[in-house]
Amino acid sequence: MTQVSSLYLHVPYCKHLCNYCDFYKKQFDQSKKQIEEFHQFLDNSLMRHQEILNSSTVEILPLETVYLGGGTPSLWGVEGAEFFRDHVLKEMPIGDNCEFTMEIDPGTWTQEMIDSWKKIGMNRISIGTQSLHPDFLKIMDRQHSLQESLDLLKFCQENDWNFSLDFLLGIPFSKEKKRDIISELDLLLAYRPKHISLYILNARSKYPHIQNIPDDEYISEEYLQVSDYLVSKGYHHYEVSNFALPGFESKHNLKYWRSESVMALGPTGTGYLNLSENSGLRYKWKVSQPEVEVEHLSQAEVELEKMYLLLRTSMGWSPERLSPQLEKLFEHWVSQRLGVYQSGKMILNPRGFIILDSLMSDIFNQEL
Ligand SMILES: C[S@@+](CC[C@H](N)C(=O)[O-])C[C@H]1O[C@@H](n2cnc3c(N)ncnc32)[C@H](O)[C@@H]1O
Ligand code: SF4
Incomplete structure (x- = not known):
């Protein structure tokens, strides 16, 4: 019998829709109606989800990892923590030492919100930092200030949170404006994050600054420079886009890279059930209704994915x-x-x- 002990939940709301972002999200209008719609979607999804698991004889074990991604999960607030506890965790309880991550946008958090999620098990924060220079934050269409990022970093450091940062490479105008990436890294390393995700900006053809993205050679040099620098500061470059201090690799993401089962909820959330050595099932939640698109993976597809995912890592x-x-x-x-x-x-x-x-x-x- 297949067993699963990880959950990804996609929270599809943002205060501002950054012009470069790839993820499914909607403008957050702060109305009760919008939150209720989301809760209704999740309640209906939970029933449908159980049917999917039952039909593949999958058993849920106490959760070892939970990841709230988005969108902006930090906008879900205290009300979200209560809903998550009473509706989701009721169906799939958290196990001992569960790694429970929430993505937080530096412009959308309160101590009260963090405390309410901490109470129900959240113990890891992933911060959407992107850059630590005000000009590049502006170019990246971020609504928060550099000071707001620094405030959240300080809060995490002072309260001894296990936290990760998202940092972007290949930002438009980096070459023209001589982006000093090492100074930005020095600024963020002063807070000693346990983990850093380093993404190369992936721009669609309609991206407003598409003409100002640095060339591939520049980006590759930037990537290698950052990798060398982070490694020299004690970080392990353990996956294409991820660095960690020893022992702080993301347990949740390791499950994906090892092709292990991970459940998903929320619009566009994508789950994977490792049914056997040579078959898998992937399901992705639709955005319009609590229904999934299902993809069955054959032995050849499972092997191909394993190859690609493992080559991404230091394993x-x-x-x-x-x-x-x-x-x-x-x-x-x-x-x-x-x-x-x-x-x-x-x-x-x-x-x-x-x-x-x-x-x-x-x-x-x-x-x-
Ligand atoms: C869901 S978002 C992070 C949480 C939160 N909404 C925020 O922006 O602070 C996850 C991360 O994906 C990365 N990302 C989004 N769009 C991207 C793109 N087009 N190319 C590369 N990385 C992207 C950003 O670094 C972002 O922090
Ligand atoms: S806040 Fe995060 S999820 Fe929302 S649009 Fe910006 S990068 Fe994307």
Whole structure:
């Protein structure tokens, strides 16, 4: 029987819709009606969700990880904590030592809100910092000030929170304005975050600053520079976009990278059930109604995903069948200083991480 002990919940509201953002979200109008609609959606989803789990004979174990993402979960407030406790945790209780993360936008939090979530188990904060320079915060269409980010960092440090930061690379005008990324990092490292997520801005064609995004060469140098710097400060670069102090790797995200089961709730929330060694089920919540789109993964698809996800991490990938062509390809990557190949396992380094998509094409072009 498949067992699952992780939950992602998507809170689809934001005070302001940042012009670069990829995630599903709606303008938060602070009305009771909007919150009630969201609660209704979740209540109906919980019933549908149980049917999905029952039909695949999946058992829920006490939760080891909970991740509230968005959108802006911090806007859900005290009322959200009460709803989550009485409706969601009632169905799927939290286990001992559960890692329970909430994403917080530096412009949308109160001590009362944090206290109410802490009371029901929240013990990790992920802060949408993006940049620690006021000009770049403006360019990134962020509504909070640098001071608001620093206030939240200080609060987390002083209260000994396990916290993570989101930081963006490839910001428009970085080259022209000579973005001093090391000074920004020094400013944030003074708060000693346990974890840092480093995202390269992914811009759609309609993005207003699309013409001002730095070129690939600049971004790759920026990425390698930041990786080297964070590693020199004691952080482990354990996944393409993630760094952690030892022991503070995100337990929740590790479940995805290891292709382990993670449940999901909330519009666009996407869950994965690892049904067996060679089959999986992915479900994604629709936004218009509490219904899911389901995708069944075959053995070949499961293997392909495992390869891609493990190559993203410092755990590396050991293929089940190693063809001579693949072995030759790995040796070529090693000679290009993209990683190490030892005991049948290919482990990429940051130089490999940054060109992972092209390395994946190399693999597909081989007869495996
Ligand atoms: C859901 S948001 C974070 C929580 C909160 N809403 C906030 O903005 O502070 C998660 C993270 O995704 C990243 N992100 C959003 N859109 C992105 C894009 N187009 N390219 C790369 N990263 C993006 C940002 O770093 C953001 O902090
Ligand atoms: S606040 Fe966060 S989720 Fe909302 S639009 Fe901005 S980056 Fe996206």
